Amino acid sequence: MKKQNLVGAELTFKELDDLMVRQGYESELQYVSDLSRVIEKKYIGYTFDMGLTxxxxxxxxxxxxxxDPENTIIRIMGSERLNC
Structure with a gap:
C-alpha cells in the first residue's frame, strides 16, 4: 500500500508505523515516548530522504x-508532503 492510497484506510498506529517504516520512512513515533501527544494533535509525521521530505x-x-495506545484504531483523513 502506497502512502497516497492510505487516505480513508482504517488501521492501528502500530500497523501504520510498520507499513511506513517498511517503505523506508523514519517515524515520528520513534522519537515520541508517549502517543498521547500524537493523539492530541491529530496528525503524525514521517520523514524520508534523510529528513528532507x-x-x-x-x-x-x-x-x-x-x-495499549499503539492499538488505537485510526482512519487516515488526508496527507500533505512538505519538502525542506
Missing amino acids: IDVLKFKIISENEK
Whole structure:
C-alpha cells in the first residue's frame, strides 16, 4: 500500500508505523515516548530522504485503546508532503 492510497484506510498506529517504516520512512513515533501527544494533535509525521521530505498524515480516532495506545484504531483523513 502506497502512502497516497492510505487516505480513508482504517488501521492501528502500530500497523501504520510498520507499513511506513517498511517503505523506508523514519517515524515520528520513534522519537515520541508517549502517543498521547500524537493523539492530541491529530496528525503524525514521517520523514524520508534523510529528513528532507516530511509526509504528514492527518487522522481521526475510530476506537481508542487506552491500555495499549499503539492499538488505537485510526482512519487516515488526508496527507500533505512538505519538502525542506
